[in-house]
Amino acid sequence: MNILSRESLQLGGFAGITEHRLVTDSRVFAGRKKPETFEGIGNMVYLADARYLPKGESGMHPHSEIDVISIVLEGRVSHEGSLEHGKDLVAGDVQVQRAGGEGFSHNEINPDNKPNRMLQVWALPEVAGEAAGYKSYTPKTKGKTRIYGGSNTQTDTFASRTTMDIVHLDNDENIELDKDTLVYVVSGRAQLQHNGDVVSIKEGDLFRNRGIKIVASTHIQLLVVSHY
Numbered sequence: 001m002n003i004l005s006r007e008s009l010q011l012g013g014f015a016g017i018t019e020h021r022l023v024t025d026s027r028v029f030a031g032r033k034k035p036e037t038f039e040g041i042g043n044m045v046y047l048a049d050a051r052y053l054p055k056g057e058s059g060m061h062p063h064s065e066i067d068v069i070s071i072v073l074e075g076r077v078s079h080e081g082s083l084e085h086g087k088d089l090v091a092g093d094v095q096v097q098r099a100g101g102e103g104f105s106h107n108e109i110n111p112d113n114k115p116n117r118m119l120q121v122w123a124l125p126e127v128a129g130e131a132a133g134y135k136s137y138t139p140k141t142k143g144k145t146r147i148y149g150g151s152n153t154q155t156d157t158f159a160s161r162t163t164m165d166i167v168h169l170d171n172d173e174n175i176e177l178d179k180d181t182l183v184y185v186v187s188g189r190a191q192l193q194h195n196g197d198v199v200s201i202k203e204g205d206l207f208r209n210r211g212i213k214i215v216a217s218t219h220i221q222l223l224v225v226s227h228y
Contacts, residue, residue, distance in 0.1 A: 001194060004038055006049055006204030011157040016110070019120075021070020022184065022206045023047035027124070041182040042162030042227025046122035049184075049204065052077075052110035063125070064103040067123040067158060069148055070095045073186060075116025081106030091116075093172060094137040094147050094166070098158050100130035119186070119223065123148065126160055133158065133204070139166040144175075144224075165224045169216040179226045180210045188220030 009020045024037045025045035040046070052058075052075075060080065070077070070089075077089040082104045083097050097104055110116045121172045135158065139145035146156070149163035167175060169190070177183070185205045193213040201207070201214075214222070 001192070001197070001199060001209055003199070003201065003206060004036070004194070004206045006206075009034075009036065013050075015059045016053045017050050017058060018053065019048040019050035020204075021046075021048045025180075028122070037163075038208065039183070041180065041208065041225055043124040043126060043160055044121065044164070044182070044225050045124055046120070046185065047206070049117070049119045050120055051115045051117050052108070053115060054113045055110060057109040058107055060105055060107040062103055062105045063097070063099040064206050065101065065125060065128060066099050067125060067148070067160075068097045068099070068106075069095075069119075069121040069123065069164065070108065071119040071121070071186075073117040073119065074181060075112055075114065077116065077118060078109040079106065080109065083132060084136070087136070089136075092138055092141070094139060096135045096137075096148055096158060098125065098130065098133040100132050101123065101128060102130075103134040104132045119184070121164065121223070123160065123162055123164075139168075141168050142170070143168060152185060162227045167210075167222040167224050169213045169214070169220050169222070171216055171218055174213055174215040175222075176213045177224065177226075179228065180208070181212070182206070182208045182225040184223040186221040186223055189217040190220050191215045191217060195222060
């Protein structure tokens with residue numbers, strides 16, 4: 001099984017941000033793709049584990065025809081932009097901005113004098129030319145919370161056949177994933193079971209497979225991305 005470790009990647013960044021880029025999909029990055037990074041799954045095309053420097057910010061910048069999912073893991077984020085300007089996010093909060101054809105601009109700011117941590121995920125929309133939109137969530141700290149994707153018949157999340165879930169498991173709890181799934185270990189440690197093999201996984205590990213069982217060795221937080 002191919003497991004990509006965050007620590008094996010070169011630390012990059014821009015503006016007031018340092019980050020490890022784990023997914024840079026060829027559909028978006030083309031010749032700029034780092035060969036050691038993963039391709040995405042379904043419409044998911046980018047994953048970065050980022051830290052904003054004290055008082056750091058991304059700077060105001062635009063997006064179009066992309067969905068931007070920001071998962072705050074440590075510290076705080078002050079959000080500026082054309083969608084939900086002035087919203088404050090704390091550790092555990094998630095915001096999802098849909099650019100659509102209308103587009104949006106945003107600037108994410110660390111208001112504190114110490115680094116924060118945030119996952120940045122991008123997904124391509126399935127339908128071009130949609131209106132811009134914004135959703136926010138505070139996922140449960142036990143079990144699974146859907147933050148992206150699902151059918152057109154619901155409005156809790158932006159519709160997509162690519163789904164993203166935040167999963168929290170306590171020690172010895174487990175989750176079985178039958179679909180082709182991309183999993184990022186946000187925090188904690190676990191045992192990964194597949195075809196009789198057992199592999200230890202930890203914070204910063206990214207892997208893709210189907211027919212796997214994850215058994216938590218500590219409290220663990222996962223980002224689980226699937227496509228149906």
